[in-house]
Amino acid sequence: MDLDLxxxxxxxxxxxxxxxxxxxxxxLASLEPDAPGDSAAAIASAWDAELDRRETELSEDPSxxxxxxEVFRVLDADLAAQRAAxxxxxx
Numbered sequence: 001m002d003l004d005l006x007x008x009x010x011x012x013x014x015x016x017x018x019x020x021x022x023x024x025x026x027x028l029a030s031l032e033p034d035a036p037g038d039s040a041a042a043i044a045s046a047w048d049a050e051l052d053r054r055e056t057e058l059s060e061d062p063s064x065x066x067x068x069x070e071v072f073r074v075l076d077a078d079l080a081a082q083r084a085a086x087x088x089x090x091x
Contacts, residue, residue, distance in 0.1 A: 003011070012023060025040045032043065058065055 012020065015023070022040075025043060028047075029040065029043050
């Protein structure tokens with residue numbers, strides 16, 4: 001099967017929620033080879049601990065937060081730049 005990223009995403013997004021969650025966990029694990037354990041449970045636990053840490057940090061100092069609108073604006077700009085770079089490299 002020779003799919004580009006958009007085709008693959010379209011296939012994956014049709015999977016049931018549980019299957020997409022399992023795939024997401026596996027993909028994250030592949031990006032974190034030094035994660036404690038190596039099991040999905042260990043990775044999920046590490047992410048939970050990180051989320052708890054960030055929540056505590058934000059509740060102690062709300063001024064460090066970034067409004068979601070700003071976060072999404074930056075992400076959209078980054079994604080557009082990546083897509084533009086990818087389309088330039090194909091030409």
